[in-house]
Amino acid sequence: MPQSLIPFPSTTHPIVPISRRWIAFSVIHKAGGPSWAVVDSSTYELHSEASAYLHYLLGSARSANTIRAYAQRLAAFFTWLGPARLDWTDGVPVVSRFIRELAVTALNAPEGNAEYREPRYRSGKTMNQYAAAITQFYMWAARSDLVSEKTAAGFYETRIAYGYSGDRLLPGQVLRSRAVRVKEIEEAPKLLNETGAESLLEAVSNHRDRFLVALMVETGVRIGEALGLRTEDLHLFHDSRAVGCVSVGPHIHVRRRQNPNAALSKSSNPRTVPVTEAVCTLYYLYLEDRIDRLAQDSNPMVFVNLYSRSHVGEALKYSNAVKMFYRSSGRAGLRVNPHMTRHTAATRWKRAGVPTRDVQALLGHRSPSSQLVYEHSSDQDLREAIERVRFRSSEPT
Numbered sequence: 001m002p003q004s005l006i007p008f009p010s011t012t013h014p015i016v017p018i019s020r021r022w023i024a025f026s027v028i029h030k031a032g033g034p035s036w037a038v039v040d041s042s043t044y045e046l047h048s049e050a051s052a053y054l055h056y057l058l059g060s061a062r063s064a065n066t067i068r069a070y071a072q073r074l075a076a077f078f079t080w081l082g083p084a085r086l087d088w089t090d091g092v093p094v095v096s097r098f099i100r101e102l103a104v105t106a107l108n109a110p111e112g113n114a115e116y117r118e119p120r121y122r123s124g125k126t127m128n129q130y131a132a133a134i135t136q137f138y139m140w141a142a143r144s145d146l147v148s149e150k151t152a153a154g155f156y157e158t159r160i161a162y163g164y165s166g167d168r169l170l171p172g173q174v175l176r177s178r179a180v181r182v183k184e185i186e187e188a189p190k191l192l193n194e195t196g197a198e199s200l201l202e203a204v205s206n207h208r209d210r211f212l213v214a215l216m217v218e219t220g221v222r223i224g225e226a227l228g229l230r231t232e233d234l235h236l237f238h239d240s241r242a243v244g245c246v247s248v249g250p251h252i253h254v255r256r257r258q259n260p261n262a263a264l265s266k267s268s269n270p271r272t273v274p275v276t277e278a279v280c281t282l283y284y285l286y287l288e289d290r291i292d293r294l295a296q297d298s299n300p301m302v303f304v305n306l307y308s309r310s311h312v313g314e315a316l317k318y319s320n321a322v323k324m325f326y327r328s329s330g331r332a333g334l335r336v337n338p339h340m341t342r343h344t345a346a347t348r349w350k351r352a353g354v355p356t357r358d359v360q361a362l363l364g365h366r367s368p369s370s371q372l373v374y375e376h377s378s379d380q381d382l383r384e385a386i387e388r389v390r391f392r393s394s395e396p397t
């Protein structure tokens with residue numbers, strides 16, 4: 001049992017004067033090594049609760065960087081409490097107010113810089129890191145009987161995720177989310193340039209993922225739409241009349257459905273998107289893998305687990321597809337999230353001179369003002385758009 005320099009908070013701590021400034025401070029534990037505590041900036045007196053919590057984090061094998069970040073966030077919180085004359089044991093109302101004030105408090109300009117600068121503010125992400133650290137502190141405080149279970153429970157909202165089993169909607173996992181959180185503003189979507197898209201396609205490790213990435217990057221379908229595709233939605237023929245479809249040339253149908261992998265097509269209006277011969281070939285290569293690897297296959301979904309050890313043959317999950325994007329793009333020295341492919345497709349069409357109405361039709365965007373022109377996008381227009389910007393690396397080698 002490592003001996004600690006930090007005493008567990010006693011129940012009889014002295015009345016703390018208001019307006020103390022708390023800082024994160026590097027400490028060395030006798031047995032536990034370097035860590036962080038929260039101390040008074042002038043007297044170096046330990047903040048007992050915050051420091052005891054940080055010591056607990058050290059015991060639960062958190063990295064020094066994590067502990068330092070928690071120390072800084074807790075120090076800021078306890079410093080703010082003083083002048084506000086609030087009691088931290090009140091829980092959520094106090095923490096919510098702290099986070100709100102943090103949002104409107106400008107960051108200090110670098111010292112020695114007299115020049116006027118536009119004030120800078122913390123990002124939503126940073127504020128959520130504060131909220132997360134403080135929420136975790138309260139969870140520990142409840143376990144240590146410093147606040148009531150009821151106070152701690154206020155930090156989490158509970159909801160039940162529903163999922164489909166066959167055609168029946170059933171309650172599933174209980175999800176908990178932090179009650180104190182800040183809406184993060186999304187940055188403008190980033191684009192993949194031509195080389196980026198080529199490198200991503202080359203970095204993908206198997207036929208299924210190569211088909212998925214090529215399909216997304218060439219057609220601009222959302223990842224949820226791609227994962228929600230069923231084999232019956234793929235009309236990869238020159239003539240689909242035999243399957244009751246009059247659209248000319250190979251194409252896919254994007255329809256709104258509730259799918260087993262929780263992929264939900266976002267468009268409420270179904271659309272038809274042409275695909276290139278190269279993408280069709282990638283599909284057939286994937287299909288060969290699927291036939292090889294699955295002894296029995298009755299899954300109607302296009303994208304299924306094939307290369308993993310477990311859940312083989314089941315619908316590919318959204319979270320696993322997203323991980324695949326990060327893994328593959330990481331190998332190519334990029335960081336690509338799935339939505340970038342859609343934005344990239346749209347931008348490439350625009351740059352290649354594809355009319356706005358065709359871009360809208362391809363993306364499935366419904367805009368009231370464009371409903372009339374939308375009708376005039378012919379199959380041929382859409383096909384030309386897709387062919388004009390297709391990738392060479394999506395062609396099988």
Ligand SMILES: [Zn+2]
Binds near residue numbers: 235240247251253
């Ligand atoms: Zn069709």
